[in-house]
Amino acid sequence: MTEENHHSQENNAAAVPPPRFMIQSTQAAAAELETVVTEDQPEESSAVAASEQDVSVKPTSSSTSISTENIQLEVESSSTTTWHIPTVSEPQEEVSQAEQVKIPVEVELLEEINPQEIDVIPLPSNHEVDEVAPEALLEVVSEDTPIDEKIVSEEPRVALAEPTVEEIIEDVTATEPVEPPMPSAEIEVPKVEHLPAPRIIALMNQKGGVGKTTTAVNLGAALGRQGYRVLLLDLDPQAHLTLYLGIDPESLEASMYDLLADDDMSAEDIRQVVPNYHHLHVLPAEVNLAGVESELADKVVTGAAQSVLRTKVSTIADQYDFILLDCPPSLGLLTINALTLAREVIVPMQAHFLALQGLGKLLETIAMLRQGFNPNLLVAGIVLCMHEKQTILAGEVIGDLEAFLEQGKETNEPWSQATIFSPPIRRNIKLAESPSFGQSIFDYDASCNGAQDYLQLAKAVASHTLDYSKV
Template sequence: MKHPGEDQQAGSTGSSVDNSTPLAREISDLTRRRQVIAAERLPKPDSTRVITISNQKGGVGKTTTAVNLAAALARQGARVLVIDLDPQGNASTALGVEHRAETSSVYDVIINDLPMVDVVQKSPEFGALYCVPATIHLAGAEIELVSLVAREQRLRRALDLHIKEMADPYDYVFIDCPPSLGLLTINAFVAAREVLIPIQCEYYALEGLSQLLKNIELIEKHLNPELVVSTILLTMYDSRTNLANQVAQDVRDHFPKQVLDTLIPRSVRVSEAPSYGQSVISYDLNSAGSLSYLEAAAEIARRGVPRTGDTQ
């Protein structure tokens, strides 16, 4: 069933569009955003951008962000790899790749030195979207890593070698972290050049963030001098609440250069998509959540790799 005025909005340019109701204005805005996205061709990075997505708070949208940004960029023609470093394996599920216990996974890469090329799977989502899955074995990796040589460097060495051996390297690698600061997360920070922090627009959103930033600073100082917090993405935004608007403004005040203009709204479609083994980009391309992730991905692509001093 079509909404009133939908036929007008789809092909019109302004004066004939009925924006007299909130629903009509919303439909008009979504149509305009779709047209902008459809017309844009995103620049590709000169070399692979490795981005760890992390926040020590659970439930802020880390995995959702990793999967949907990856899918959005792959849909635009980029070659993208998602490394699932969370023992729950939710990113693997959302990308529709096999991750049963017997599957070769990121656990075999960091514990058993299996070459990463042997565990990479192609996601059915898009032609150039790939995933290194996580299995239940990863739950014990924290303990096993303690006794291994160069325990903080194992993911980086495997990833760097994999990219070096590729004829057509990835444009982006996203690493999805567990919600804790253990050896798995440290491996993710050491492997990356950039950190993306999702922050939900809810009460206590900034709680624990200062500790996360201190930890990242320690990693930068002692293990990975290239690491920068390049991007902050505001998630679970509800424009109807004063709290969400206040949190968004507080985060922008604290991190004016890192925060993306795009806000990720609370969305039923975004929540539903993983249960179908899909990103929201393929599950419902025209939903508000999908458009928001497409816009956030475009911002990340346009911003490029931060130069020294850009994130200060």
Template sequence: MVRIISVANQKGGVGKTTTTINLGTALAATGEKVLIIDLDPQGNASTGVGIDRQARETSSYDLVVSNASVEEAAVKTKVPGLSIIPSTLDLLGVEQSIANLKDRAYRVRKSLREGAGSAQALGYTYVLLDCPPSLNLLTINALAASDAILVPLQCEFFALEGLSQLLQTVDHVRGTLNPDLKVHGIVLTMYDVRNSLAKQVVADVRAHLGDKVYETIIPRNVRISEAPSFGKPALLYDVNCAGSRAYIDLASEVIRREKQFRRIAA
């Protein structure tokens, strides 16, 4: 059974793409069959796993607009068990292309869950959707398709600002498009142990959100920042750095939470 998780936050620069590609890599390393879908027109997730722009013949735009199947669009990465549907700048025009369609909010859901070429049929166990830094129609499509949302939250003063808007959007999607959508968890990113303000942010977020916050905290780490320029996830670039170890821990925590969700559903 495929599990579909949106990695989303309308605030930019919080580590969505970094979290998507490194969590996907860590899950694949445990034997899961993982698919990343790059829904950000910037295409950073695609670049971060080494997919050249010239190689993006079928993209997430085709998935949303032209009903391309996952089988047609997915590209294997250098990581065994990890594939990606890459992004192109065509995504900038996706809202105009599907705005008048009755099923405009369900385009991604149909491609992932229906038909012989879907993620479900192809045996993927996890699909991670890297959402754009806005609450637009692409993000709504991702949330309508997902079992859960994972929210990266930067350890900075304005961390909680805007999170309430995102959670309101989740409630709206749950009430209108996808009643089964859950908040999988909130992962604190870019944590600087030397910064006393970062420690206060962690305390405040945990006080406000309780067990919705993952125990794993992703540190600010230069090796994580360097890895995308080499077209590699941090776990391939330097598996022993603090950032890579944190994402391995996060993958373990995600799997544990998945087991809890399944027990509750049963």
């Protein structure tokens, strides 16, 4: 070893910071280490080690003396110099796996890479992307690169010609309208004999959402198609019956509120002919009907407030065969006015347990009203709406209703002649859609189950007469 190399090795040893633990080595071990570095390490590695600045050493936690027999200096392919130093454990334990103390070495790898061995695809800069033609981009793709036939096609693109005005008109006229069909004027309405006295029927149930308004509109429309003259009364402040018939409550000059609150207003002043319906008229309502009870508060004591509707409607009642009253879902003054005017009560309900319990309270109210304002009031029957006959609950509720009505037949109760009308109104989405078009179910979809059920219900109601001599 020359003197210059010897000084280089001493400088390298001084550049490495000492570890945290103390190593007691003999002169023989130092000489052996110097021999290993000199014989095994090439000159290039020594030069690299001389330029090393960062040294990381992972020390052990114990032992004051270490044997340097197995110390080796290796240069791995990742340009990291590693000392493999066996870990010295406590005297009672066995020697554990050797720990690696790595000294990273900075090597300029780019100098070792041959640029000719790398396929470089020149790409345009960001401001030149839009100007590059698609054919130029395809040339830089390797032949082995799969190209989706759906994206790159050899066939040239053909520009679509804009349609002419004549073609657009032809397409529009060939398209069928989405709106439901309007009622046909060619429907033959049978001629029936007018009833000697109008049948005034109140559709009531203090439970909401059971189908009162739907039954009032479609039952009235079905009776009109059979040739009967029908008058509908909207007594619900929500004015759903008025909306169902396609009448805007806000556009009304006079409504049910004016009829009840104004002494000079008559039923003829607010009566309207319902368009696109057969033999159907209506006394419409609007939202302000909710305040009519406060207007009639002074007449409650005398009893005039409970019978004001009967007094006003009696002037036109003889012009109709059926008068149907859509009652609000409550037992307030409006409902009492309806029960005072009516001669029959039809209860729309669902075959549910809660509806069955509410029916008992409703019949009690009718019985109390018979003792005062309307002694001739009778319950004609029950209409099952949104019916699902396949359910066990529906069968049980119908069984309880039939047993209850059977017990009252031999009594003088208002429901002694009541029946469960057949058929029940099956649950049908068309019945929920038709109000948005202002049409009855017969004009909206005459072939659906709802239309067929209400048509048969109208025939059942018309044929079910009550014997008032037993009252």
